[in-house]
Amino acid sequence: MPKEFPKYKNRIFTACVFAVVLSLLFFPSVFAGIKDLTVRTLTAPFTVYKKLERHFRSRDRLIESNKALRKRVADLSLKIARLDDICRENVRLRALLQFKEKFDFKTISAEVIAREPDDWRGAFIIDRGLRDGMKTRAAVCSAKGLLGKVVEAGIDTSLVILLTHPNFKAGGVIKGSRINGVITGAGKGMAKMLYIPMSADVETGAVVTTSGLSRIFPKGILVGEIVSVEKSRTGLYKYAMIRPFADLFDEEEVLCVVDI
Amino acid sequence: MKNTLMLYVLLLVSLSVQICPAGYSVWAPDVVLLLVVFTATLRGLAAGLRIGLVAGFLRGVFSACMFPLDIVLYPAVGMVSALMSGMLYGQSPVVQIFITGIAVFLSNAAHVLYLNALSGNDIAVSFVLVGNWRGIVVTMISAPFVFLFLKKLSACQAASGPYR
Known part of the structure; x- marks a missing residue:
C-alpha cells in the first residue's frame, strides 16, 4: 500500500459514507432489511452454541430436570382446573351484571x-x-x-x-x-x-x-x-x-x- | 491493512459478547468504546472516525430508538479522543484513563439527554452515572491494559508480514 494516499479518494470515501448514513436515517425501509441481516449474522454464533449446548447436556441433568418438570406440570394442572372453575363462575357473575369481557x-x-x-x-x-x-x-x-x-x-x-x-x-x-x-x-x-x-x-x-x-x-x-x-x-x-x-x-x- | 482488519474483527467480537443475553455483568468494561478510543488516540482522527462510524452503526442496530444518536455519537467520541490525544501525551496511561473517562461520560450523557428529549422524561445524567459506576470505573481502569494489549497485537501483526 503506497504511503501517500490521494486526498481526493479520502473525500470521495467520506462523501459516500455520509450519503449512506443519511439514506439510512431518512429511508428507514432500506434500513429494516440491513438491520435484520446484521442482527441475524451477529447472533448466529450464539444460536449455534445454544443448540450444541442443549444437545450435549448430560443425561442425569435431563432426567432430574424432567422429574421436576413433571411434578410442576401436575401441580399446575391442578391449579388450572381450579382456576377454570373460578373463571367460569366469574363469567356467570359478569353475565349477570351485564359486563362485556374478552377472555381470549x-x-x-x-x-x-x-x-x-x-x-x-x-x-x-x-x-x-x-x-x-x-x-x-x-x-x-x-x-x-x-x-x-x-x-x-x-x-x-x-x-x-x-x-x-x-x-x-x-x-x-x-x-x-x-x-x-x-x-x-x-x-x-x-x-x-x-x-x-x-x-x-x-x-x-x-x-x-x-x-x-x-x-x-x-x-x-x-x-x-x-x-x-x-x-x-x-x-x-x-x-x-x-x-x-x-x-x-x-x-x-x-x-x-x-x-x- | 492487517492491523485495521484486526481492529474491526475485535470490534465485532466484543460487540457480540456485549449483546449476548447470557453472561451479563455490571462489572464488564465497554470494550467497543475502548476500541474506538484506542484507534482514535493511537491511529489518528480519520481512523477514529471510521471505526466510530462502524461501532455506532452496529450498536445502533441493537438499541431501541438509539440508531440516529449512536451513528453520530461514536464518531464524535473518536474525534474528541483523537483531538485530546493530540493535545496531551496519548501514550501515558493516566492520559488514556482520562480520555476514556471523557468518552464514557459523553456517551452516557448523550444517551440520557437524547432519551429525555424523545420521551419527555427528566432522568438525571447523574442518576445514570451513579447507577453505572461499576462499568464506568472498570472501563476507565482497564483502558491502559487494553491499549497495551492492542498495541502488542498490532506489533505482532506488523512483525508477521507486510503492513500498512
Whole structure:
C-alpha cells in the first residue's frame, strides 16, 4: 500500500459514507432489511452454541430436570382446573351484571436472542417478526409479569423495550386501592407510576398491575411492587417507584400478546 | 491493512459478547468504546472516525430508538479522543484513563439527554452515572491494559508480514 494516499479518494470515501448514513436515517425501509441481516449474522454464533449446548447436556441433568418438570406440570394442572372453575363462575357473575369481557387473546412465544449493549435502559431482540404474526406495540410478558412491549417488528426479529426503558409507557393500577396512573421506565432496573393524585394513600409494598385502558396490555398483568412514593417537582401529583417482578435480564423465553 | 482488519474483527467480537443475553455483568468494561478510543488516540482522527462510524452503526442496530444518536455519537467520541490525544501525551496511561473517562461520560450523557428529549422524561445524567459506576470505573481502569494489549497485537501483526 503506497504511503501517500490521494486526498481526493479520502473525500470521495467520506462523501459516500455520509450519503449512506443519511439514506439510512431518512429511508428507514432500506434500513429494516440491513438491520435484520446484521442482527441475524451477529447472533448466529450464539444460536449455534445454544443448540450444541442443549444437545450435549448430560443425561442425569435431563432426567432430574424432567422429574421436576413433571411434578410442576401436575401441580399446575391442578391449579388450572381450579382456576377454570373460578373463571367460569366469574363469567356467570359478569353475565349477570351485564359486563362485556374478552377472555381470549392471541399470543406468540419467543426467545431472546440479543440484548441492548447498554444495560441501564433495557431492550432486547426476540426471534419472532412480522412473518410469525408479530405486531408493533405487542405486550411482552414472562411467567412473573410484564416485561415490556415491541417497538419495532422486523421480518424475522423484533425489538422489545423493557418496562424500565424511558420510552416505555403503559396504563397501570394499584391493586386494592384501584388508583390509576401511567407506568413509565426510570432506567437502572426500575419503573415509576406517574400522576397519582396528591390525596391518594399509597403504601410501599403495594402491587401494581396493568389497567387495560391502553388496549395494548391485557388487564391484570403483574407489573411490580411499589418501593417508594414521592411528590413530583411541580407538586401537582405523586409518583411511585416500582421494582418489577419480572427478571429483566434473565428471561430467555417470553410471551407476546398480539391481540387482546 | 492487517492491523485495521484486526481492529474491526475485535470490534465485532466484543460487540457480540456485549449483546449476548447470557453472561451479563455490571462489572464488564465497554470494550467497543475502548476500541474506538484506542484507534482514535493511537491511529489518528480519520481512523477514529471510521471505526466510530462502524461501532455506532452496529450498536445502533441493537438499541431501541438509539440508531440516529449512536451513528453520530461514536464518531464524535473518536474525534474528541483523537483531538485530546493530540493535545496531551496519548501514550501515558493516566492520559488514556482520562480520555476514556471523557468518552464514557459523553456517551452516557448523550444517551440520557437524547432519551429525555424523545420521551419527555427528566432522568438525571447523574442518576445514570451513579447507577453505572461499576462499568464506568472498570472501563476507565482497564483502558491502559487494553491499549497495551492492542498495541502488542498490532506489533505482532506488523512483525508477521507486510503492513500498512
